[in-house]
Amino acid sequence: MVDAVTTTTEAASRTTAARTSLTSNFETFLSLLTSQLKNQDPLSPLDSNQFTQQLTQMSGVEQQLMTNDLLTSLLAAQQGGGLGGAANYIGKDATAVWSATKLEGGKANWSYELGASASEVSLSVIDGTGKTVWTGPAPDRTSGTHDFVWDGKTSAGGQLPDGGVYSLKVTAKNGTNAVEAQVLTRGQVSGVELANGVPYLTIGAALVPLSSVIGVKDHPET
Known part of the structure; x- marks a missing residue:
């Protein structure tokens, strides 16, 4: 039981750290993109496909983190609810x-x-x-x-x-x-x-x- 709870806690911690890193990287990316758009050469504009691809990749990572959050929540509920639900039978x-x-x-x-x-x-x-x-x-x-x-x-x-x-x-x-x-x-x-x-x-x-x-x-x- 302790090992299972520890595993759930560690998974949640890793997901939180990954989300913090993703948020920081996304903000940095938007800042750089904004600067590039402001200072781009009108005669040679930036290739929109490159930053569109990067946005898609970041969106995919965010979706994966959301999935991890859901799985962690379900695991925690199963661990806490299984024993807690069984305890209701005591005395019956x-x-x-x-x-x-x-x-x-x-x-x-x-x-x-x-x-x-x-x-x-x-x-x-x-x-x-x-x-x-x-x-x-x-x-x-x-x-x-x-x-x-x-x-x-x-x-x-x-x-x-x-x-x-x-x-x-x-x-x-x-x-x-x-x-x-x-x-x-x-x-x-x-x-x-x-x-x-x-x-x-x-x-x-x-x-x-x-x-x-x-x-x-x-x-x-x-």
Whole structure:
């Protein structure tokens, strides 16, 4: 974040310096041109094409500087607005289409949504290497959104340590027909951060990109 702001500041500084130089050169050019026109030989007037070409070149440089100003302004707005906008989510309840979260306190929390009731719904927990560490039936097969808490144990019964990042996969079907399903992360937003220019929200033990959020509401008063 500091590097990005520094880059924007330096770009603005260079543009300002270039404009100051251009203004000075333009004023000098006009002064010299005026003197030449006043003192030119009527029998051998100055070639208008030369100073017209110089005016065109200066106009082109000025247009480029104006473009630089616009790009700098847009970059500054993106840097300031991205994190500032995400901060408005703090304290609210958010729902995101996101499946990765940390194992903390011996548990990991997800939600899953079914587009219709299913005869069979299977959940799988996958570690950071892509390995399935646990598979089991979902606690609810009816249409709608349901919560699921994993206790951090593998299918073989071993307890995995806290700190690992795991993802949930849901597979639902009615007979041989697949049922539409997706994994969600739901909870109260406790913080925001900017990574590579992308705003992220902290929801429980998950770090969720703002772009994956599909719903936000006020957290109920307790």
